[in-house]
Amino acid sequence: MTTSRDRDLDRLLEDDGGELGMLYRRLPHAEPPRRLDRAVLGNAARAVRGQAPRRHRWVMAFGSVAGVVLAAGIAWHVGQDALREQSRHEGTLSAPVVVPVEPITTSRRRHADAVQSVEASAPAPMRAEPEPVAKDAQAKKAEQPAFARPAPVHEKPAVRLPPTPPPSAPAPAPSAFPPTPMQQMNAAPAAPAAAMTAAEPTATPPAQAADSLEKAAPARMRGGGAPAPSNSIELRRDTQLTADDWLAHIQQMLRQGRRQQAVESLRRFHNAHPQSLLPADLQALLE
Amino acid sequence: MGVDKTDEELMLAYAEGDVVAFEILYRRHRGLLYRFLLRSLRHRADADELFQETWSRLVAARERYRPDAKFTTWLLQIAHNLAIDSFRRQRPQASPEETEAVLRDLNAPESEQPDRALSEFEQRRRLQLALEELPEEQRVAFLLRVEGGLGLDEIGAITGAGRETVKSRLRYALARIRARFSS
Numbered sequence: 001m002t003t004s005r006d007r008d009l010d011r012l013l014e015d016d017g018g019e020l021g022m023l024y025r026r027l028p029h030a031e032p033p034r035r036l037d038r039a040v041l042g043n044a045a046r047a048v049r050g051q052a053p054r055r056h057r058w059v060m061a062f063g064s065v066a067g068v069v070l071a072a073g074i075a076w077h078v079g080q081d082a083l084r085e086q087s088r089h090e091g092t093l094s095a096p097v098v099v100p101v102e103p104i105t106t107s108r109r110r111h112a113d114a115v116q117s118v119e120a121s122a123p124a125p126m127r128a129e130p131e132p133v134a135k136d137a138q139a140k141k142a143e144q145p146a147f148a149r150p151a152p153v154h155e156k157p158a159v160r161l162p163p164t165p166p167p168s169a170p171a172p173a174p175s176a177f178p179p180t181p182m183q184q185m186n187a188a189p190a191a192p193a194a195a196m197t198a199a200e201p202t203a204t205p206p207a208q209a210a211d212s213l214e215k216a217a218p219a220r221m222r223g224g225g226a227p228a229p230s231n232s233i234e235l236r237r238d239t240q241l242t243a244d245d246w247l248a249h250i251q252q253m254l255r256q257g258r259r260q261q262a263v264e265s266l267r268r269f270h271n272a273h274p275q276s277l278l279p280a281d282l283q284a285l286l287e
Numbered sequence: 288m289g290v291d292k293t294d295e296e297l298m299l300a301y302a303e304g305d306v307v308a309f310e311i312l313y314r315r316h317r318g319l320l321y322r323f324l325l326r327s328l329r330h331r332a333d334a335d336e337l338f339q340e341t342w343s344r345l346v347a348a349r350e351r352y353r354p355d356a357k358f359t360t361w362l363l364q365i366a367h368n369l370a371i372d373s374f375r376r377q378r379p380q381a382s383p384e385e386t387e388a389v390l391r392d393l394n395a396p397e398s399e400q401p402d403r404a405l406s407e408f409e410q411r412r413r414l415q416l417a418l419e420e421l422p423e424e425q426r427v428a429f430l431l432r433v434e435g436g437l438g439l440d441e442i443g444a445i446t447g448a449g450r451e452t453v454k455s456r457l458r459y460a461l462a463r464i465r466a467r468f469s470s
Contacts, residue, residue, distance in 0.1 A: 008458075013432070013439070020464060023414055026407070031317070
């Protein structure tokens with residue numbers, strides 16, 4: 001009895017399952033319905049759809065970090081460029097404050113004369129690397145001999161005088177008019193030099209001084225042929241005004257006696273707004 | 288494709304997001320699992336429900352899968368756990384007295400048993416009836432053996448029973464089936 005049950009068990013544990021195993025395999029082969037197949041496969045696909053494969057996740061993480069680093073690097077670089085640009089811009093902007101006080105043609109010519117006299121006695125050194133504009137302007141100013149610097153002279157805006165040769169003996173000229181604030185500011189660096197020249201015994205007679213005043217004024221105006229940077233800035237500012245404000249500013253300049261600047265600004269206005277009707281006085285000025 | 292891969296390789300591939308690997312795996316084992324559940328639970332609706340639930344559990348646990356055990360063993364273990372829960376909810380276990388009563392009827396010699404004279408259709412019908420009447424533990428052990436092709440140790444691992452206990456359950460199951468054939 002026990003033996004037959006053990007024998008049944010042994011046969012059941014054989015590879016083919018014995019007699020009962022074979023009989024079992026002849027039972028109807030039930031299969032899951034298709035709806036279950038769809039449900040299970042759909043569930044399995046949904047489960048992994050939102051999940052990137054592991055190695056892809058690693059690549060994505062690495063890519064994200066690299067992207068952040070790259071973006072930060074670019075931002076830093078752009079920031080540095082902007083700072084460099086800003087400092088360069090400030091350098092170029094600071095130059096006009098210094099440069100406009102000089103009547104460029106006369107001062108350069110004088111400077112060239114002075115340099116020529118020095119060069120005649122000594123060989124010229126090798127030219128150094130060009131320095132930034134602001135430094136260059138300041139250095140020129142420092143190099144310029146005190147006597148070469150023109151005294152503050154009030155502009156005669158409405159007068160166009162013919163060009164005259166540079167004065168042979170520059171002398172500080174007493175100004176007939178009180179200097180404008182702009183002129184005071186421009187003349188400020190030259191003040192000590194003017195004081196020095198005033199302290200020296202001058203050989204220039206008053207008549208010659210008056211003459212030099214007349215000569216200095218056109219020289220300055222010739223310098224205005226290329227508008228001085230401060231004026232240029234003002235002119236540029238005008239272009240940003242509305243048409244009415246611009247015209248009002250031109251008229252204001254006329255009232256202040258700054259005819260040259262007013263004309264220049266008016267030309268620009270006419271170029272910018274060719275269709276605008278001008279007041280009669282400005283129309284006349286333009287023509 | 289992935290048809291040459293083992294179950295374990297396919298399962299690992301699915302854990303990494305390869306849906307095709309899962310489909311191959313599913314096609315291989317859907318019938319085995321379904322029949323195991325259908326014959327364990329006897330009600331098709333229950334079998335359907337647990338069939339779907341078994342695969343859902345497997346999908347949810349895909350990233351924790353380690354190919355330490357056979358995939359089939361893991362799959363059937365999930366199904367068995369669900370089936371046990373279902374048994375507990377649905378009906379009481381067969382009492383030991385009931386089991387002993389069946390065994391007393393099995394003492395007739397094999398030569399006197401009329402099962403060999405039955406037609407094949409009748410044999411299959413009686414086997415089905417015998418399976419339905421088996422106590423759950425015996426039925427599960429028998430099904431894991433004949434349907435899943437598992438050995439004593441694997442059946443023990445799934446059901447949480449020792450090797451001798453599994454042998455005992457199988458012996459009782461065989462005795463009951465014989466009894467059904469001789470009745």
